[in-house]
Amino acid sequence: MMLKKIFISLLFALVASSSVTYASEHVAPAEAPVAEKSAYVPKSLSELAVSFWQTTGINAFFDFNDGETTSEPKGPAYEKEMNWFESSLGRLIMLLIVFVLFYLAIAKNFEPLLLIPIAFGGFLANIPLAGMGGEHGMLGIIYNMGIANEFFPLLIFMGVGAMTDFGPLLSNPKTALLGGAAQFGIFGALVGAVAIGFGLQEASAISIIGGADGPTSIFIANRLAPDMLGAIAVAAYSYMALVPVIQPPIMRALTSKEERVIVMKTTRKVNRLEKLFFPILVLILAMFILPESTPLIGAFTFGNFAKESGVVDRLSNEMQNSLINIVTIFLGLGVGSKLAADKFLVFETLGIMIIGLLAFSAGTAAGVLMAKVMNKYSKEPINPLIGAAGVSAVPMSARVVSKVGSEEKPGNILLMHAMGPNVAGVIGSAVAAGVLLSIFK
Amino acid sequence: MEVSLVGESLKFMVLGMTIVFLFLALLVQVMKLQAKLVGKYFPEKEVVTTTSKSAALAADDSAKTAAIIAAITEFKKNKS
Numbered sequence: 001m002m003l004k005k006i007f008i009s010l011l012f013a014l015v016a017s018s019s020v021t022y023a024s025e026h027v028a029p030a031e032a033p034v035a036e037k038s039a040y041v042p043k044s045l046s047e048l049a050v051s052f053w054q055t056t057g058i059n060a061f062f063d064f065n066d067g068e069t070t071s072e073p074k075g076p077a078y079e080k081e082m083n084w085f086e087s088s089l090g091r092l093i094m095l096l097i098v099f100v101l102f103y104l105a106i107a108k109n110f111e112p113l114l115l116i117p118i119a120f121g122g123f124l125a126n127i128p129l130a131g132m133g134g135e136h137g138m139l140g141i142i143y144n145m146g147i148a149n150e151f152f153p154l155l156i157f158m159g160v161g162a163m164t165d166f167g168p169l170l171s172n173p174k175t176a177l178l179g180g181a182a183q184f185g186i187f188g189a190l191v192g193a194v195a196i197g198f199g200l201q202e203a204s205a206i207s208i209i210g211g212a213d214g215p216t217s218i219f220i221a222n223r224l225a226p227d228m229l230g231a232i233a234v235a236a237y238s239y240m241a242l243v244p245v246i247q248p249p250i251m252r253a254l255t256s257k258e259e260r261v262i263v264m265k266t267t268r269k270v271n272r273l274e275k276l277f278f279p280i281l282v283l284i285l286a287m288f289i290l291p292e293s294t295p296l297i298g299a300f301t302f303g304n305f306a307k308e309s310g311v312v313d314r315l316s317n318e319m320q321n322s323l324i325n326i327v328t329i330f331l332g333l334g335v336g337s338k339l340a341a342d343k344f345l346v347f348e349t350l351g352i353m354i355i356g357l358l359a360f361s362a363g364t365a366a367g368v369l370m371a372k373v374m375n376k377y378s379k380e381p382i383n384p385l386i387g388a389a390g391v392s393a394v395p396m397s398a399r400v401v402s403k404v405g406s407e408e409k410p411g412n413i414l415l416m417h418a419m420g421p422n423v424a425g426v427i428g429s430a431v432a433a434g435v436l437l438s439i440f441k
Numbered sequence: 442m443e444v445s446l447v448g449e450s451l452k453f454m455v456l457g458m459t460i461v462f463l464f465l466a467l468l469v470q471v472m473k474l475q476a477k478l479v480g481k482y483f484p485e486k487e488v489v490t491t492t493s494k495s496a497a498l499a500a501d502d503s504a505k506t507a508a509i510i511a512a513i514t515e516f517k518k519n520k521s
Contacts, residue, residue: 170472173469173472173476177462179465180462180465183458184458187454187457190450190454190457191447191450191451194450195447195450200446200449200453204453271476271480271483271484271485272485273483274472277475278472278475281471281472285467285468286464289463289464289467290460290464424468427464427465428461428465431460431461431464431465432457432460435453435456435457435460435461436453436457439456
């Protein structure tokens with residue numbers, strides 16, 4: 001009891017003295033750097049306690065006008081002073097958001113591989129005084145290493161390429177068109193974003209979220225609207241994580257029960273040579289039609305070619321395991337650094353989140369509608385549900401399609417059929433990204 | 442001003458969707474052509490290769506066992 005009382009009174013004394021000394025410190029801030037350089041001046045215990053108190057997070061949270069600056073990976077020249085909201089309440093709100101993301105990742109299992117690093121990065125970025133997002137901070141270093149120069153997204157594409165099996169697409173080529181239809185989400189959102197007042201370049205960067213493709217979104221945002229990169233990346237990855245929530249209602253709303261229970265023919269076996277030639281063919285097409293898209297498509301096809309060549313298993317295993325895992329950690333933490341309150345809690349973020357959601361929904365809807373039309377005019381039956389997999393969240397949306405399909409009719413496995421549009425969606429969104437880049441060149 | 446921007450974005454949409462579909466439609470045709478060509482000139486012979494492989498493996502194994510048995514008998518002979 002006695003100890004506790006002493007502790008509490010000590011704390012009170014500290015608070016009181018800090019608020020008293022605070023005023024005097026502001027009068028002569030110029031002395032501080034001088035004192036630092038000169039010989040060590042002995043300090044009394046209370047002075048030490050006070051200066052320690054000023055470096056605590058409690059003080060940083062409750063002292064609104066402490067003149068703390070934002071941390072910018074580009075360097076101190078870009079830092080600006082935080083306002084009271086950014087340095088206190090905003091941070092608490094962001095911490096709440098971070099915990100919601102943890103909950104979604106752990107309890108609901110929504111893309112935990114992405115959400116855990118991103119959310120943790122967000123946690124770190126909102127710690128006051130540590131400056132982790134700054135040029136020499138942990139997150140800032142990661143950000144400069146691979147996000148600011150678009151390197152990580154390309155490495156991810158390489159890994160995804162090495163993981164992707166184009167067999168389902170090759171065995172039923174026309175499902176590739178579904179991957180095209182889903183890109184309507186991108187261009188529909190572009191119009192929407194311009195209509196609510198974003199500039200053309202910014203709108204283009206936001207609209208790529210509709211492709212549900214995190215790496216592509218980062219790639220494009222960096223080129224077209226670097227200031228909005230954080231919000232765009234967070235929106236893209238959260239919608240990728242929310243695929244199992246967003247897509248099923250749209251899929252059910254646009255299809256009838258009879259359509260959902262359609263059983264598709266089993267796919268034919270694909271010759272190994274077809275798989276081997278496929279990445280080369282895609283790259284040749286990209287080379288002639290849209291060289292702007294070749295960084296993305298090139299990395300993707302390289303990964304796939306290494307896998308299908310069958311002679312460099314060591315390399316392809318590396319790409320689809322260790323490499324992509326390492327890059328995912330860095331990419332997640334780097335993107336998370338943009339969850340700092342001063343960058344995320346701005347009005348534009350809200351617009352980006354809304355447009356992103358609309359874009360993603362429109363993409364899903366366009367894919368499903370296209371699949372309905374194809375089902376009408378095709379000789380073999382096509383279950384319209386697989387159209388929803390045309391967004392490029394691989395393999396999440398294909399799994400969701402399969403799940404909805406087997407709920408409607410147990411034993412109806414659509415996974416392989418949905419993988420076709422799904423991988424075509426990756427190519428489709430890379431092409432769409434290339435078109436947008438070529439417009440603003 | 443805003444109206445023209447929306448018009449601009451609609452043009453982007455037409456261009457973008459056309460290119461995306463063109464690209465994928467071309468890809469579909471190329472895939473079909475490829476499937477035909479590969480099916481015609483390089484039909485799969487996987488059944489043959491796998492059997493020959495396993496046969497070879499079996500032969501290899503039996504050769505090894507023979508060698509081991511021979512070694513053991515030799516060893517026993519020497520011992521006795």
